Amino acid sequence: MGLAQQQLMAELEDRLGAGRLLCEEEDRRKYGRDETEDLQFDPDLVVLPSSTAEVAAVLELAARERIPVTPRGAGTGLSGGALPVRGGWVLSVERLNRIRRLDRENLVVEAEAGVVLGDLQRRLADEGLFYPPDPASRDSCLLGGTIAENSAGPRSCKYGPTRKWVLGLEAVLADGRIFRTGGDSRKNVAGYDLTQLLIGSEGTLAVVTAATLALRSQPTVRVSVALPFPDLAEAAGAVSRIFRLGFEPAACELLERRAIELVARHLDVPAQLSSCEASLFLELDGNDRDELLEAASELAEALGGSTDLEPIVALDESDQRRLWQIREGIAPAIKAHSSYKEADTVVPRSALADLIRAARRIAADEHLEAVAYGHAGDGNLHVNLLRGALAEDEWATRRARAERLLFEAVADLGGTVTGEHGIGWTQREYLPLVCGPTTLELMAAVKSAFDPAGILNPGKIFQES
Numbered sequence: 001m002g003l004a005q006q007q008l009m010a011e012l013e014d015r016l017g018a019g020r021l022l023c024e025e026e027d028r029r030k031y032g033r034d035e036t037e038d039l040q041f042d043p044d045l046v047v048l049p050s051s052t053a054e055v056a057a058v059l060e061l062a063a064r065e066r067i068p069v070t071p072r073g074a075g076t077g078l079s080g081g082a083l084p085v086r087g088g089w090v091l092s093v094e095r096l097n098r099i100r101r102l103d104r105e106n107l108v109v110e111a112e113a114g115v116v117l118g119d120l121q122r123r124l125a126d127e128g129l130f131y132p133p134d135p136a137s138r139d140s141c142l143l144g145g146t147i148a149e150n151s152a153g154p155r156s157c158k159y160g161p162t163r164k165w166v167l168g169l170e171a172v173l174a175d176g177r178i179f180r181t182g183g184d185s186r187k188n189v190a191g192y193d194l195t196q197l198l199i200g201s202e203g204t205l206a207v208v209t210a211a212t213l214a215l216r217s218q219p220t221v222r223v224s225v226a227l228p229f230p231d232l233a234e235a236a237g238a239v240s241r242i243f244r245l246g247f248e249p250a251a252c253e254l255l256e257r258r259a260i261e262l263v264a265r266h267l268d269v270p271a272q273l274s275s276c277e278a279s280l281f282l283e284l285d286g287n288d289r290d291e292l293l294e295a296a297s298e299l300a301e302a303l304g305g306s307t308d309l310e311p312i313v314a315l316d317e318s319d320q321r322r323l324w325q326i327r328e329g330i331a332p333a334i335k336a337h338s339s340y341k342e343a344d345t346v347v348p349r350s351a352l353a354d355l356i357r358a359a360r361r362i363a364a365d366e367h368l369e370a371v372a373y374g375h376a377g378d379g380n381l382h383v384n385l386l387r388g389a390l391a392e393d394e395w396a397t398r399r400a401r402a403e404r405l406l407f408e409a410v411a412d413l414g415g416t417v418t419g420e421h422g423i424g425w426t427q428r429e430y431l432p433l434v435c436g437p438t439t440l441e442l443m444a445a446v447k448s449a450f451d452p453a454g455i456l457n458p459g460k461i462f463q464e465s
């Protein structure tokens with residue numbers, strides 16, 4: 001380490017105190033990867049501030065020295081967003097982990113960016129309160145990461161993604177200035193909506209240090225229904241019908257046959273689900289058990305009426321858990337089966353069957369297998385391209401070709417190239433498929449208004465020309 005570097009470290013330590021800088025190789029490697037397959041970009045230094053003022057101090061110094069800074073939550077991201085692809089510092093918010101205040105009267109909570117999402121939700125649930133965003137990674141990902149990615153999960157079908165629940169933010173600009181957006185009120189049209197602009201901005205505009213979130217009361221009853229279909233197109237078509245018929249499921253997930261076959265290697269799967277071409281997993285929630293049961297049977301009748309395959313209606317908690325474990329078991333089952341690349345596709349609900357057909361055709365042409373499953377109620381399917389027995393170089397070429405063709409098909413179907421995993425580092429080349437040149441220019445202008453020196457999470461979202 002050169003003298004200038006040593007002086008900078010000393011200055012940082014002066015601002016933050018001892019034990020806040022990690023520069024050993026082992027630590028830099030740990031913070032140089034996330035959950036995106038096969039990527040490793042080690043930072044020069046990992047910085048662990050524990051307050052908003054300390055985040056500001058770090059950024060002020062980085063700006064002065066023109067050092068790239070990559071914000072990081074728990075590193076569970078799936079598009080390489082938290083990786084320091086241009087070197088410099090990783091700024092982890094993991095130590096900003098306080099729930100600052102809970103306003104029970106107005107159903108509002110203010111929490112710091114480093115709070116683990118699941119911990120926050122359990123703490124709220126103890127008081128009968130509900131913060132709905134439910135990414136499957138909720139027991140590890142941090143609130144700030146979910147805001148930066150606008151994360152969602154099955155219940156986004158009824159409750160929407162993270163952005164529906166964020167009323168205000170506290171954040172720090174790339175030059176170290178602290179600012180607040182929004183507030184506690186449910187309505188706010190005072191000026192441009194910078195809260196919504198920051199949500200989903202993937203750490204490229206500012207470091208989020210705290211968020212004010214809207215809450216609601218917990219639904220007291222849930223009923224889960226699994227509907228097996230003999231035909232994929234019928235299952236996909238049923239998704240639009242559910243909403244046209246006026247049902248409002250909390251979750252509506254589609255699992256195609258191959259996804260269930262792979263899970264069945266690890267978990268018990270009821271016979272009617274393993275023998276059908278596709279299933280819909282639905283959750284209804286509310287406060288009146290009889291009403292929900294009636295809705296569940298109407299749903300099963302309206303959608304599953306054309307098949308002999310019996311729907312499964314799960315009322316008690318353990319039966320529901322068993323059902324949803326099948327859904328949650330798909331990603332690990334795919335991982336255990338083969339190398340894979342997951343495409344986070346979104347199309348209008350009515351195009352779901354076309355999307356799956358296109359994915360199968362494109363994959364077959366490249367000697368790959370496609371397995372689709374996910375948040376069908378939002379038109380958001382995770383299409384996994386599986387390597388099977390292909391050699392490494394052939395897999396790399398065929399996967400890249402198939403992925404591009406798949407996203408082109410998605411764009412042609414009126415969809416988009418990510419629903420919840422973000423553009424980050426890995427999806428940059430696909431953004432122009434769904435954003436025209438003027439839209440991209442506006443986005444670039446926004447980036448330079450927030451971060452004119454380009455030091456905050458450089459290399460992400462946009463392809464450099």
Ligand SMILES: Cc1cc2nc3c(=O)[nH]c(=O)nc-3n(C[C@H](O)[C@H](O)[C@H](O)COP(=O)(O)OP(=O)(O)OC[C@H]3O[C@@H](n4cnc5c(N)ncnc54)[C@H](O)[C@@H]3O)c2cc1C
Binds near residue numbers: 074203331424
């Ligand atoms: C097993 C598994 C299941 C998953 N399931 C889902 C799912 O169901 N739904 C879903 O949406 N996602 C899912 N994900 C993806 C991932 O968990 C989410 O994107 C999550 O919100 C990322 O949070 P994180 O704290 O890990 O962020 P990181 O991965 O650390 O960072 C993600 C991005 O946010 C930025 N960032 C992080 N913190 C801040 C901050 N405080 N201020 C500004 N920028 C910041 C980073 O720079 C980066 O660009 C899953 C991931 C895994 C591994």
